[in-house]
Amino acid sequence: MNRNPRSTKRDPSYWEYVDAFHSQQSSNSSVRRSASSSDQPNPRRMMPMLDQFQPFIHYFIDNIVDVEADGNCGYRSVADLLGMDEDSWSLVRTHLLIELGKFSEDYIKLFGGTDRFEDLRMSLHVDGLTNIFNLCF
Template sequence: MCAAWATIHRCTLIQHTRINVAFQASIFIREHTFKEKLYENLRGVVSRYALMLIAKEKARVGKCGCTMRRTHGLPCSCQIGRMATIPFTAVDQHWRRLTSTSAPDESQPVLGLSIATELEVIAKMFEEANVPRRQAIKERLREFAYPDQTSMCPPPNKLPTRGRPNEPKCSSRRIPSSWENVDAIAGSKQASNSSAPQGKGCKTRSVKRKSIPLKQSAPKKRSKRIASNTAKLPPQHLKGKVYSANYIHEVPEFLREYVIDIQNVEDDGNCGYRCTSSLMGKGEQNWRQI
């Protein structure tokens, strides 16, 4: 029984936390959909779910049966069409309660709810701060005092945002290299020589040059290697040699005559150190000394 009560208590606490989170979201979150003048008196003081129902009722097309007003205590579509701004009193008290504690009696003065102490601390902080700090405090206070306004201002001049700006002084062309300048000068000289006027009595004869096609060399045929499963045998002058490990067929033929001995070291990732240690005469097992 005690375990069941503990589980029920834990579930109740989770639900209470979710309800408080929803209340805080309704107070502080300002969605873009509800920034119209129609919801000016309801932002931050009415549940977000109620605002969603009002927006859905506003977008509804068809005959209004005033069902929303009778069942939910919210303005229906016919009332919304006649309102420029929905008054705070048009929403039922159920949607205006954004706290999980007991609602205080509005006829009695509220005790313990005052910001006089906080305002004194803020005023003292403002007097002791420097100029940048004062500007920051003032901007934060303006956000609370005037939530519908902003400190941002438009630019003094409308800036062109389309197309590339015209900058005749700056060119995107690269600087030509020295050999390009030489080719350009040589080309201009040849053009001037060909276009120069010739003297009287001088006849020019155009010579037609025959283009001789170059001989295309036949593509080299790659020799096909015949794969064989049998390993190549060592040459005749290596048949008398005896190695520690018979891996001479793995060595290229032009290097086999220089091979003195072959040892097969352990393949544990340190084979290079093992080979070096063995060739230095320290033995394969002393590879850690390398």
Template sequence: MPKFMRPYIEGIVDVIGDGHCGFRAISEHVGLTEESHVMVRRALIKELKEHRNKYIEVNASEDRYNYILDGLLPPKNPSSFAPPDKWLTFPDMGHIVASCYNRLVVEMTTLDIGVSENFFPLRGAPPINPKSNMICLALIPNHFVLLSLKDGCPLPPSSTEWRNHRSDEAKT
């Protein structure tokens, strides 16, 4: 994590590092077990398919939409190591996770890996208690962990795609 963020981290859940780690971390956050990572994939696929036109618009093409959908599909053997094309990816899947679970999703990482960003749900009213409903995922080289952050911690900027594609209700 960026050094300035370390004092704001309350806890870390280090999930199994088998290529399903991003989905395992989400599963842990929503009250399931790590082994429920396939259920998370299915929920995200449902979200993506039910709002297909919006996600094609957000991702700027049907080809990119299909690439993301294929990445969410579980590998043939979901109990084995997931190949890189089946990993949770940001920013591709940030809004899908946020909208599916109606939670702010924070991706924290270092600049040598990527960009830290917030992903808000694209539609619907914001969660009543954003802190308890925030999924904070930290990306370290080729692995996600689930973070708990202290009150008052700084957060990265919001995704520009959210500003461009949010509903009027989500804007509140």
């Protein structure tokens, strides 16, 4: 493509090329999708307790899990959403401990020092399983 060196017109971005290609492909296509099938959002299922979250965040919520409130509810939620029984919360904590052990140098830098790292690591120990974990790892 020859262009005048004094031209003020910019080159199109990659995304502008892609958009132009797709619009050209859809205009050449003999089968067009109806506006009603592609423009309407998928209906979202009703979720209990959704009204307890701010309306701006509703779009980002895929699932709500109501777990036992015993101080381990965050771990219970993660276990449930990973497809495990919510009583597998201690396994989630154990996997977090293993993660911290494998990449301790990175996490020490991330948390700004050994003291904060050790506080976090000790908070993940499950009562009664601490000695077993220390023996295994």
